Amino acid sequence: DAGVIQSPRHEVTEMGQEVTLRCKPISGHNSLFWYRQTMMRGLELLIYFNNNVPIDDSGMPEDRFSAKMPNASFSTLKIQPSEPRDSAVYFCANRRVMTGNTIYFGEGSWLTVV
């Protein structure tokens, strides 16, 4: 199993540009989470999906952030327009509901907005 695959691994972009982060979850894992890691706030949950349906997006910081999961094998997190304070590591994580508690993380997308 390839694990959770995220892309891009690193992105540097200018303020105001659109950023799209992608996640391919582990096959058969039907819960998907987007987290943001910063020094100040640690790991924060932005949004999670069960069976491709957004369940809780209360952690999404503002309207500039949006997330979609069009099917069980793909999810995106979009920031438009991006700002320097969005610079962080964005993690996608999965869990197979009903068969265990362990959540598996991708390697993260390191975003720098200048």
Next chain:
Amino acid sequence: ILNVEQSPQSLHVQEGDSTNFTCSFPSSNFYALHWYRWETAKSPEALFVMTLNGDEKKKGRISATLNTKEGYSYLYIKGSQPEDSATYLCAFRGGSEKLVFGKGTKLTVNP
């Protein structure tokens, strides 16, 4: 707002020392407590998932205990090695799918 606290924030030990750190979490509406190990530029790696009060789990030189009534968990590392250097994260799960993470304890083991 759920509060998960970890202490200390960072820790430097010598190779061979044993060490431990703390995670405190809400004592109500408990479902599970997770420990992760995170090396920069890698995926956070699951160490333990603990669900029962009094649970003790062990993986090699690393072990963890859980007290859900008072809301704390300890992570122990016996005979620390330089490769144990990482950030150790705990995460609380209550009545929903959400994991609420602490800010982590950054461990550095000096050779």
